[in-house]
Amino acid sequence: MKTEHVMIGVSIAAALATLPSIALASASNAALAGIDITEAPRVTQTVDTRVVSTLGNTHLSLLDNVTSIGAVADSAPMNHMQLVLQRSAKRTAALNQLIAAQHDSSSSKFHQWLTPAEFGQAFGLADADISAVTSWLTSQGFKVNGVLPNKMQIDFSGTAGQVRQAFHTQENHYTVNHESHIANAGDISMPTALRDVVVGVAGLNDFRPKPLHQQPQTAQFDGSSQRFKIQQSPKANASIAGGPKPLVNFQGGVRGFVPYDMQTIYNTSPLYNSGLTGKGITIALVEDQDMDVSDWPNFVSQFGLGGYGGTFNQSQPLLSPDTGNCTDPGGNNPGGESIEAVLDAEYSTAIAPGANIWVATCNDAGSTNFFGGVFTAASNLINGTSRPNIISASYGYGEGFTDAASKTAIDLMWAQADAEGISVFVSSGDSGSNPSFNGSIINGVPAIDANSFGSSANNTAVGGSDTADVLDGTSSKYFNTALNPVYGSAKSYVPEITWNQSCGNTRAAKDLVNVSALQFCKNALIYDPNGDYVTSESGSGGASSVVAKPSWQRIVHGAAKDQSRDLPDVSLFAGSYGGYSWVILCTGNYPCTANFTSPVVLEGGTSLSSPMFAGIQALIDQGLSSAGGSVDQGNAAPTLYELARNEYGGPTGSVPSTLAACNADNGAKGTGKCVFHNITDGGNSTQCIELLSQNEVTPDCYFYGTINNFEGFFGPTKVGLTSSNATKYNSTTAAYAAQAGWSAANGLGSVNATNLLSAWKSFNGL
Template identity: 50%
Template sequence: MNLGNAVGRSPLVLAIALGLTCPSLVLATDAPAAAPSVQLAGIDTHEAPRVTAFVDFAKKSVVEGTHLDMASAASQATPLNDSVKLAHLQLVLKPSAQRQAALETLSAQQHDPSSPNFHKWLTPAQFGTTFGVADADIAAVTSWMRAQGLTVNAVYPNKTQIDFTGTVAQIRAAFGTNEVAYTIGGKVHRSNDSNISVPTALKPVIAGVMGLNDNKPMPQHIAPRLASFNAQSGMFQLAANAAKAPATSASGVHTDAVQFPTAARGLVPGDISAMYGIDKLRAAGFTGKGVTIAVVDVANMVDADYANFMQTFHLDKYNGSFTQINPAPPSGPTNCLDPNTVDNQQYDFDETLLDVEWSAAVAPAAHIVAAICSDADAKGNATTTNFFGGAFIASANLVNASASRPDIISVSYGYGEDAIDLASKQAIDAMWAQADAEGISVFVSSGDSGSNPDFNGGLNSPTSYQGARPSAVSANAFGTSAHVTVVGGNDTADVLDNTTSKYFRKMTDPTLGTALGYVPEIPWNQSCGNEVAAKSMGFNSTVKFCQQQFKFDPNGVYATSEAGSGGPSGVVRKPSWQKLVYNAQKDQSRDVPDVSLFAGAYGAHTWVVVCTAAYPCTSNFSGPVSLSGGTSLAAPMFAGIQALVDQKLAGAGRNQMQGNAAPTLYALAAKEYGSPTSGPTDALKACNADNGNDGTQSCVFHNVTRGSIATNCAQGLGDDDPILSNCYFVADLPQYNTGLGYFPIQIGLTSMDANPQSYSAKTEAFAARPGWSFASGLGSVNATNLANAWLSYTKK
């Protein structure tokens, strides 16, 4: 290289140039120390540094995909003050294509019992040395960052992310973008106003900056309801709902066209144990002992709630344990804040309660760790400039810990891929790939709003979307990595089928449960897009059901997108293991969910019991209790099932850590259901969820084949309102309350077609079907049969 071009440059620029010519002159102190090499058969990731040109600060290149398109639709944008400090942002580094390909090769081998690399898990340091960015490249990047006045807090052991802090002015100087406060949908957010730019010489190793916008993954649970137990009926009386049912129904409509029960069923741990074959594993001594499950959250719970839950349901005899931690970064100042310290008050956060109590409900002897990093106070105000959210930081710090990493991680948070910049998506996917390579099994909830997880508790609409043509279809960006298992939501079919007496006893048993065994399941869907509900009410199509519903509900009080989520990724390609099973979607996308468990019910008829500080549980439910649900329930329950599997494997001399569960789940499902080439097996019919306990006792999976997650979607009728794609409109509502006032909208049902001209089971988004489906994935599982099949699979 001609160093003459460095004349007149700063000494630091000259040092970078000299260091690239003479690597010994670059002190790679920012990069974690190289780990001892791990022997991986057939995996070679040795490579030279990729920053080979002179780092000229004046010559910059744009890094595409680093601006959130949503911000472009803002009604107004105001620049932030130059002195505002943004702490603990993450510079996302980009490993080479060679190393990315090698990582995927290793991942496949780590899950292949016939491979010499089977279950050869890595440490964070080994992962960084083998698959991260070269130390010399990291040194060049951090030298440039410091020259811009940015504070480098830590380089993570994975060598793919750098924690840093800077002011708005420093970020603008370094990355050529302005931080602005923008308003969209009546809410104020923060974001960079353009794609970032970096020195051209560094662009090969920089993917972007995570945290320049404040979009955060949101918890995926149903708003809890307070209820009182009626010992005579064995049901819970729900507290009065703020919304009132329509006073009259149209002529000819079943009076329960929209169900609003005053009584509901509250499932307890004994019910879930009976429904999913957990009881037999527990009777054999498999309770999760020796396994650590980390649930990731952004706010605390009261410690005593766990003890109350375990004692109430007679699970304390298994001697499980529970701790709450604020996982620290591997080095440098902390980027994980304790919510109790931030707010100076004791939290009892609904999401954390659900995650902790119901992972323990399934694996009562496991060590449950609530890994919590704050991102907002009780009023929703940001408590940190970690705009990407505490859920990511807690997960990243767990995965990069030098010791005491968990066996299993459960994450019940998410948002659609349409609400995330590509740099942040890459950081999330890289984190989960690292967790998988380390042997950590990660379970992510699919979402709670049907074909787009952005609208938990709301209505799928374009009000918070980006771009000229928002879509009603997306997938959870936190879960579309090929290195996690995504858990969707089911409903028990007995209420709509009028078969409750066959599957539930009227009065509770000593553990307060009523389930007699496995109960037929349908996809969880609380909207009029629920085909099973439509049929139960006497309609031959959901379109007619919805049209009739909105005739006597013209204000759209009961329009909803509340349902288990599923859909195709627009970013991640379909992994090879997802192609194994019968009826796998014939697309090129990573499709979710992978499996599903109970999450909620049509008509809000069935929930699970949660013990809280305000409403503690008692042995006879003498006081009011909290009822909850959502795919935030399903994910930690499946994490609990994985803990039982792990304990059984460890007892048989196998590796307790299993990495991503999905490759094994699909391999087992292919045996039970058949493959795209072999066609369906006889077991596919026998293992249909509709059979209940009749013939499914030996099945690993319960195949959910009725119903859908197609829900309501809507767009405004004003001339300037965005046009929503993937929505088949069925009615006009003249006075829909958006929260910003009443104005007319079109309301419809989500469709697989971008411009739907008709609506059927083939076009709705999305219908359950034999084999795999967007509605329920592979279906639910019998935990005992799953553990036995998993043990047999690893004998290869």
């Protein structure tokens, strides 16, 4: 990645002088033709620090019921906070209108993308308003590190004492879910003269999202069974601690999927045969820790991907000019690498073996922004001079754990990416109807929430599916007994259900003991009185409590009749009930060897699903470009929903025959002509608890019993299933059941990549 290093001073003149050095918006850009971007400054009063107003929802409301364990010292550094700015209603409407036109094939603005500078000039704040805000920050003793090219964020640093004085809020220490955090105790206040142009400050708390992968396992291959025997959970920076015990003891070992299997199941191989491998397309994977750079060539070599010409680069994306907000987090070694980064890099390559893979990492420790290094890496890429075609982000936290300023900054970031033509994919989460509990159990907060990193209207959220063959007893129909030369065994597409590892898995309850999920869970109490097998692990989905439903999400059969942005949009394989099926990683501690003579790491989670869909998008991008279209598509979701409407029908009226024909249960022959595999069986309603000894309350949880001495908490603990009705549990209230068309369990379902390209080309008139 090419970056330009220019130091920014603290003065207003210096901060604003950097902007003209990045070519400002040109009237020649067809995207901006006819859009009135003129705007008078909105800061019209003298900035008086004695006249202040409170900015609502600028602290985490969940802390209102948590007792502080002490104030943060005034001298404590608060680095690289971001003042998130508020554009005018006029410019907000103009941006929304433009993005809609950029996705409308009948518009003259179709696929006319912006640069960061053009975006800032047209849809950011006026220079005079930025000057007024930056002057005030400087007057309060803060160091202004820079104004982002989008003119919507000001990067600044200071101390907790300066935050207290300038924003009239105290930074405190808290303990939440056994973790130590800092956060502002109340909403911030600032001069009334600036109120209309400021949303708030991102970086006043350090509640960071978790990587959305399962607890990794190490396993040794058994040539006689062609299966892997799990040995232990890797200790080296797995990122996910704890987790439930294995639910099922598979006598013959477990299954390890490889690139060939994913390529076969989602039908990408025919595209390779036609020369479409992702060549020339760049996929950026945003991370907060490095991976061992020897892993990727090992993976490519082991699984026969070396002939496609893909490239790999790991570096820190810096802004031009550089604010100094991204430093190397380290981890480029076997003992310190991020399993998340390994998973993302290897399985985006598995699907798009010819693509350019960028692992973009920034250090959490260098920033107090809510999303830390992940947010910084993504924001810097989108505002930089060298931008990717696609971004995949496999991290998340619920909206309930995200303050308003941080959520606004996330949504602003993905909207900018969309306007620039960057396709963004975000994992929906790994803990059912609340994505904040990966590796633990939903408790103490509403059991229904949405991933704040993925609930923007300008990204595509990717959920998790499971292959149905194990529960159905049909593995021999879909998989060969012996592995092929690249260690694959899949024969074709395999029917899919929702990935759900809890007793809330309706398909498991039916296939294993022929009872309802609720009865299945009640039966489990007999054999599991201490809750050793209680888990919330499942693909996440549900309704945003912040973002309104985009128009394109209303157009398909099954669309939720609400006013909310709903997740996920699509799904791909993430894991299996009982932990039988995983994907194989090549890591620094456990490199892959020929015939798997040494142990390997097995992984899963929606952290797998998102980079795989990013790989599919790379194939789509190259295919559309080869046919004379744009190489960039912006947010994929609007087009995916349009294509799904053709197969599933609209939200009202009769449904086409293809709704039934494209049901994932039909397998390869039944869905061979379909773009989507409609996953209609299963659901992501998972287990949730209330720790009675802690006087917890967990809304949206239907309690069916109690467990004893749960994880060291003595006394009874209530256990239930996530439900929209705490007094009733059935297929209507379960959060959430799969269904025909779109569902909160799996979105539109998974895809046949070859058919998707054909349909997308037709949609784009190619």
